[in-house]
Amino acid sequence: MKKILAVNIGDCTGCRICEVICALEKGEGCNPSKARIKVITSEESGIDTPAICQHCKNPPCQDVCPVDAIVRDPQTDAVILREDLCIGCRACTLVCPFGAITTDVDRDVMIKCDLCQGNPQCVEFCPTGALQYERIDVIETRNMEKKHREILEAFSKSL
Amino acid sequence: MDHGGYTGKLLIVDLSRNKIEKENLSEGLIDNYIGMRGFTSKILWDNVKGVGGTDPENLLLIGTGPLTGVSLTGGRALAAAKSPLTGLLGYANFGGHWGPALKYAGYDLVVVKGKARKPAFIWIDDDKVQILNADHLWGMDTRETIKEIKAGFGDPRVQVLSIGPAGENLVKYASIMTYDGHAAGRTGMGCVMGSKNLKAVAVRGTGSINVFHQGEFKTLLKELMDHILRDEVSGKVAPKLGTTVLLNIVNETGALGTRNFQTGFFEDAYEISGEVMREKYTPQGRGRGCFMCPIACDRYTVVKEGEFAGTWCAGGPEYATLTNQGARVGNKNLPAIIKANELCNRYGIDTYSIGGVLGFAYELFQRGAMTKKDTDGFELAWGDYHVQLGLIKKIAYREGFGDLLAEGVKKMSEQIGQDSSKYAMHIKGLEYPSKDARGDKMYGLCCTTSARGADHLYSLSEFPASVELDIIEQMFGTKKAVDPHLPDGKGKVVAFFEEGCTFTDLLGICKLVYVTYVASMKELMYRIKILPKLYSAVTGISLNDDRLLECAHRVTTLEKAFNIREGKTGRKDDIPPYRFTSEPMPDGPSKGQVFEADIMLDEYYETIGFDKETGWPYQETLEDLGLEDALIELTERGFEIPQKQKAKSNHD
Numbered sequence: 001m002k003k004i005l006a007v008n009i010g011d012c013t014g015c016r017i018c019e020v021i022c023a024l025e026k027g028e029g030c031n032p033s034k035a036r037i038k039v040i041t042s043e044e045s046g047i048d049t050p051a052i053c054q055h056c057k058n059p060p061c062q063d064v065c066p067v068d069a070i071v072r073d074p075q076t077d078a079v080i081l082r083e084d085l086c087i088g089c090r091a092c093t094l095v096c097p098f099g100a101i102t103t104d105v106d107r108d109v110m111i112k113c114d115l116c117q118g119n120p121q122c123v124e125f126c127p128t129g130a131l132q133y134e135r136i137d138v139i140e141t142r143n144m145e146k147k148h149r150e151i152l153e154a155f156s157k158s159l
Numbered sequence: 160m161d162h163g164g165y166t167g168k169l170l171i172v173d174l175s176r177n178k179i180e181k182e183n184l185s186e187g188l189i190d191n192y193i194g195m196r197g198f199t200s201k202i203l204w205d206n207v208k209g210v211g212g213t214d215p216e217n218l219l220l221i222g223t224g225p226l227t228g229v230s231l232t233g234g235r236a237l238a239a240a241k242s243p244l245t246g247l248l249g250y251a252n253f254g255g256h257w258g259p260a261l262k263y264a265g266y267d268l269v270v271v272k273g274k275a276r277k278p279a280f281i282w283i284d285d286d287k288v289q290i291l292n293a294d295h296l297w298g299m300d301t302r303e304t305i306k307e308i309k310a311g312f313g314d315p316r317v318q319v320l321s322i323g324p325a326g327e328n329l330v331k332y333a334s335i336m337t338y339d340g341h342a343a344g345r346t347g348m349g350c351v352m353g354s355k356n357l358k359a360v361a362v363r364g365t366g367s368i369n370v371f372h373q374g375e376f377k378t379l380l381k382e383l384m385d386h387i388l389r390d391e392v393s394g395k396v397a398p399k400l401g402t403t404v405l406l407n408i409v410n411e412t413g414a415l416g417t418r419n420f421q422t423g424f425f426e427d428a429y430e431i432s433g434e435v436m437r438e439k440y441t442p443q444g445r446g447r448g449c450f451m452c453p454i455a456c457d458r459y460t461v462v463k464e465g466e467f468a469g470t471w472c473a474g475g476p477e478y479a480t481l482t483n484q485g486a487r488v489g490n491k492n493l494p495a496i497i498k499a500n501e502l503c504n505r506y507g508i509d510t511y512s513i514g515g516v517l518g519f520a521y522e523l524f525q526r527g528a529m530t531k532k533d534t535d536g537f538e539l540a541w542g543d544y545h546v547q548l549g550l551i552k553k554i555a556y557r558e559g560f561g562d563l564l565a566e567g568v569k570k571m572s573e574q575i576g577q578d579s580s581k582y583a584m585h586i587k588g589l590e591y592p593s594k595d596a597r598g599d600k601m602y603g604l605c606c607t608t609s610a611r612g613a614d615h616l617y618s619l620s621e622f623p624a625s626v627e628l629d630i631i632e633q634m635f636g637t638k639k640a641v642d643p644h645l646p647d648g649k650g651k652v653v654a655f656f657e658e659g660c661t662f663t664d665l666l667g668i669c670k671l672v673y674v675t676y677v678a679s680m681k682e683l684m685y686r687i688k689i690l691p692k693l694y695s696a697v698t699g700i701s702l703n704d705d706r707l708l709e710c711a712h713r714v715t716t717l718e719k720a721f722n723i724r725e726g727k728t729g730r731k732d733d734i735p736p737y738r739f740t741s742e743p744m745p746d747g748p749s750k751g752q753v754f755e756a757d758i759m760l761d762e763y764y765e766t767i768g769f770d771k772e773t774g775w776p777y778q779e780t781l782e783d784l785g786l787e788d789a790l791i792e793l794t795e796r797g798f799e800i801p802q803k804q805k806a807k808s809n810h811d
Binding site for chain 2: 010011013014015016017020021023024028029030031032033034040041043044045046047048124125127128
């Protein structure tokens with residue numbers, strides 16, 4: 001079964017290690033502006049959220065790309081963007097519901113997460129487990145268990 | 160620049176002449192001073208001579224280190240200037256995300272000169288830098304200012320430093336704030352900024368910092384991160400409670416500065432503890448991280464109901480704010496403390512110093528040295544948090560009685576006279592922070608010897624909860640070094656932690672993570688030993704333990720030379736507040752303790768190569784560190800810098 005990159009919003013602390021590691025991995029040096037993952041921060045609510053490509057089952061970016069530069073990697077199931085074909089028209093970023101495709105302003109091509117060939121470095125370095133790379137059924141089972149543990153805990157307190 | 164880590168550029172903004180220049184970072188500065196506090200202290204030594212803290216000739220420096228914006232916990236930056244509060248070395252280190260943004264914009268350091276004719280703010284947009292009008296921002300608090308600036312540029316990546324009304328009104332201990340609640344708090348850097356008519360410094364950095372040996376760097380990061388997450392303290396306790404874990408612990412050792420340090424035990428400590436705050440006022444139940452910090456010991460707090468409903472802090476309160484707005488003024492109302500923290504952040508005031516000022520004023524009132532006639536009708540009763548919150552506002556705006564309080568404890572005491580100096584809790588003009596020196600002697604010694612006055616962060620002297628006694632004996636000569644009530648070995652301990660804290664301040668990383676959040680001495684040594692390796696991997700410049708140590712000694716020695724030159728300081732000024740040496744602790748777990756300053760100071764000076772009589776560095780120490788210029792300058796100015804050889808033979 002294929003793995004997915006899952007985001008646990010509740011566990012993100014906004015430290016941005018993922019941004020730096022991603023930029024380093026992609027050969028950009030230390031430069032969060034070139035990272036394929038970005039942490040969105042709300043000081044008012046104290047909540048931080050990593051924004052990253054969800055590698056959709058039916059990716060709208062792929063549908064609109066006029067030059068078929070967006071393809072699925074058969075090995076990892078990642079939706080990847082072939083920079084050699086990209087014409088920089090930005091259609092993909094207009095339709096992405098997560099805003100997860102951005103423009104590399106220096107090279108004038110679109111950039112996005114490619115799951116690091118199945119070894120996503122942001123996950124490798126995420127200290128809190130806010131980012132996970134796992135089989136979807138495992139992620140969902142973990143999630144189900146976590147939610148129900150919380151319910152059980154609240155229940156046992158009320159006894 | 161060929162090196163990784165550094166951007167290689169200094170940004171010089173002259174507000175008087177409305178001019179912006181960029182200079183290359185010199186190799187000499189890198190070799191001898193490494194970064195951040197090394198750079199700022201060296202530049203202050205070279206350029207700030209005989210000027211007042213609020214004079215236009217004072218410089219405001221905002222620096223970063225080679226690991227800022229690059230490595231784990233590299234969120235740090237540091238504001239430095241001559242302090243308007245103490246007249247001595249001033250600096251304040253802050254976390255968050257501003258420092259990294261400055262690096263990505265392409266600068267290691269900003270030098271702000273002169274004074275703007277009208278309110279101004281600096282806009283650093285990568286290589287484009289402008290001085291912009293800030294008339295519309297003047298008068299706003301820091302939260303409003305930063306929100307306004309960010310909205311104006313419409314880019315969430317913009318990071319802003321700002322002063323509030325306190326900085327504008329030249330409150331001597333005004334802070335500089337970030338939006339996420341990080342403060343350059345101590346020694347009045349916000350006051351310096353206000354004196355320059357500078358409201359804010361906004362940065363958008365979209366560039367790249369090179370990492371020289373990328374593979375090695377990533378391997379080191381992973382290894383260090385595993386260490387941090389596996390450790391009982393940094394992996395389990397600190398992410399939950401951060402510094403606030405200390406409140407109950409310090410109270411239990413009898414060192415929680417209570418009612419202006421009349422005692423070290425606060426009967427209501429639990430009510431204002433980190434544990435209660437986490438339970439009731441931290442809705443996410445987890446911390447918030449500074450840049451690249453795997454621990455994330457900061458926290459978002461919010462009060463949802465009651466009198467203070469709607470109060471929130473993007474970061475904090477930290478332990479020190481809990482004590483200074485709590486025990487120090489007898490306040491056991493936690494929502495009121497969170498409110499005080501929010502107010503201090505928004506007005507831009509150091510929560511430590513203002514706690515010191517309030518505690519002092521409350522005690523003078525208690526003793527009848529001040530009455531309602533002096534306090535604009537306020538009755539300063541311990542624990543009355545309405546008075547406390549009211550005074551914070553009066554101080555920020557220098558209204559009535561607040562005008563005197565805005566000058567700090569030392570000036571207040573000079574003005575009030577009588578025997579008020581007995582209760583004036585400051586060292587070299589900086590308000591004493593939070594742990595009672597009688598209950599924790601290494602903390603007291605560190606505050607006594609710090610180059611920026613009563614400051615515990617110059618040498619964050621705290622042992623891990625479980626210590627390996629054989630290692631302690633080997634390092635400090637006696638196992639008794641770990642006992643907070645005994646003076647034994649404390650000089651050596653403070654010298655050791657001073658080195659550790661200087662390392663992190665030079666590199667641009669968080670000292671808590673490398674010297675404090677550790678469960679054992681072995682782990683602490685591991686984290687210190689990895690620093691030169693990280694530096695070398697990032698910059699490509701080889702660095703070993705010895706050279707890092709030498710650079711750290713060079714910086715601390717130069718900082719003390721700065722104080723000698725600018726304030727004629729010496730051992731006569733390295734004195735703890737009267738109360739600690741003269742009043743035995745009245746009750747609690749540290750009952751009967753006094754602070755044995757002399758014996759500990761002797762050992763400290765000896766350890767760092769300073770003369771015991773004067774508290775000055777020996778000539779030989781200056782020469783060994785390559786500070787011959789400083790020796791010549793001090794000598795020319797009439798300071799008879801002692802010779803080690805001579806002192807030794809006199810002693811024999």
